[in-house]
Amino acid sequence: MAFSIFIVEDDKWYGEILAYHLSLNPDYKVTRYESAKDCLAKLSDKPDLITIDFSLPDMQGDELFRRIREVNPTVPVVIISGQDEVAVAVKLLKMGVSDYLIKDEATKDLLWNSVVKIRENQSLKKEVEHLREELGQKFSFEKSIIGQSDKLKKVFTMMEKAVRTNINVSITGETGTGKEVVAKAIHYNSDRKKKNFIAVNMAAIPKDLVESELFGHEKGAFTGALTRKPGKFEEANGGSIFLDEIAEMDLSLQSKLLRVLQEREVIRIGGNEKVKLDIRLIVATHKNLAEEVKKGNFREDLYFRIMGLPIELPPLRERGNDVLILAKHFADEFAKENKLGAINFTKEAKEKLQQYSFPGNVRELKAVVDLSVVMCDNNEIKADDITFTSTIREDFYGGENKTLRQHTCDIIKYYLSKFDNDVVATAKALDIGKSTIYKMLQDGEIAV
Incomplete structure (x- = not known):
């Protein structure tokens, strides 16, 4: 399929030179216009790229660029100008033009190179979009989360509610239940699916690096900060960020995360620039966050901020x-x-x-x-x-000669630890009476 290029140039002779030079590539379909009005009238043809003479008789280049953006906000635009004022070039580049070229003997070659780069970038973007569409199919609920049990159907119901809005989502469940798979499925079935899904395991990052990893840093912010580094929140802008094992986050960092979530902006370490954020937050933990709040390990205000829609994954x-x-x-x-x-x-x-x-x-x-x-x-x-x-088998049955009662104590202790000393959950998992566990605790057979 031909790559469509509009050339808007009131100098007929110069416009023909540019059009002829680009037409040497048989993949390019080049169309010339001598006024902004004519170009705007044909935007419905959806060109792949537009070049604009900055000083047109009926409209300045910056105004024409703004009008084009109103109709087609993604089409790349290259400005070609007879003036080399740096301030004008900077202004236009900040507005979002793809390139700014000065009219001289090298212009046609520079334009050729610019068109090649823009076309390559567009191809990469299309490839990324295609891959994201494939990911969306891969992470459809039915394909990514396998099962038909009633408990899993309840999870599907909650996930369907999650994709309808941008509400924060908190996923709980034992290790290995598929919390990240659920987070990805929510993202790739939401209206953010064409943007980034960034996953961060809070338990896997050294404490002294977490702030930089999440929020980024400026060059020279600390020893070893040789360049500016955007954080994971910036990478996720427009998409979703998944904070796994959120309960492992240090208390001092929890307050900074709370500020970021409240203000919807982040400031890199060592900088002053505020980066506005548009993200969906998904968190996960195998711990009981409410209990962590009671123990003083997790901020209550952050807990209420991140809870959003809770999804509990069954073991x-x-x-x-x-x-x-x-x-x-x-x-x-x-x-x-x-x-x-x-x-x-x-x-x-x-x-x-x-x-x-x-x-x-x-x-x-x-x-x-x-x-x-x-x-x-x-x-x-x-x-x-x-x-x-499983390591449980090694713990329970390896090495030592134990009585059945001792093995029973070991198993109950293991599950109490697993369920954060929740006697009811432990009794349910082991299919025994909770009074049995309470008596063993009272008699000192089990210590927590």
């Missing part, structure tokens, strides 16, 4: 037959990547998967299934091909 052990649906999905996915053909599970293998609690949740299931596909013969996974390597 895999509470999702019933989803274990087998996911296992089949992961097996087929791994087999396809490694060109192994269709994979099946024996009845005994399915029973073994369903009887296991998967403390590592979906992430652990995928690792188990991938290994099972490698270990199986004739593309059929048997019970013996399935190996569970």
Whole structure:
């Protein structure tokens, strides 16, 4: 498809020179206009690029550029001027023109190079948009989050509510339940899907680098700051930022995050410039944030600011037959990547998967299934091909000779720790009475 270029130049001879030079590329369709009025009348033809003589008889270049932007806010515009005033060039470049060229003997070659660069940038933008559309399809609810359990359907309902607006979203759930997958699915199904999704794991960044990572810094702001560096919030502008493990954020930084969220602007470390933000915030944690507030580990005002729409992801052990649906999905996915053909599970293998609690949740299931596909013969996974390597098993059954009562104490202690000492949640997960746990705590068999 031809690349359409409008040349707006009242000097007929000069305009013909530029048009002839660009027309040497057979991919370019060049159309000349001698007035701003004629150009504006043809904007409905949707040119890919427009060059403008700054001093037209019926309109100055800056005014014509403004009028073009009203009709087509994305078309690249190159200004060609007979004057070399720096102030004029700076003003136009700040307005958003793609290039500013001075009329001289080198203009036609400079214009050629400028058109090549603009066309390359447009191709890259289209490619990025195409990739984002593919990501949107990949992260459709049904494709990215596999399962049919009632608890998962409740998650889908909340996600559908989340994509309708820009409300903040807080995702809770055990490690490995798929919090980032849910965050991506919300972003790529929202009206922000063509903008960036920036994920930050708060637990993975050293404390002394978190502020710079999130909010950026200016050159010379501190030792080692050799250049200006935009932060993750700036990178996410127009899109969504996902702060995983938000409960791990230091209290001193929580106050700065609160200010950024309240003011909708960020100031880089060592700078004074205020960068306006248009972002959607999605946070996640495996901890109970309300409990963290009570303990003094998390600011209450920030807690209410980020909570927004809460989505709680159920652990895999509470999702019933989803274990087998996911296992089949992961097996087929791994087999396809490694060109192994269709994979099946024996009845005994399915029973073994369903009887296991998967403390590592979906992430652990995928690792188990991938290994099972490698270990199986004739593309059929048997019970013996399935190996569970959870660290819980090592903690509970490794090494020491313990009584059944001691093992029971270890298991209850593990789950109490996992659920932030929530006795009700622990009793529910282990399918025992909460009074049993309370008595063991009272008798000193379990210490928290």
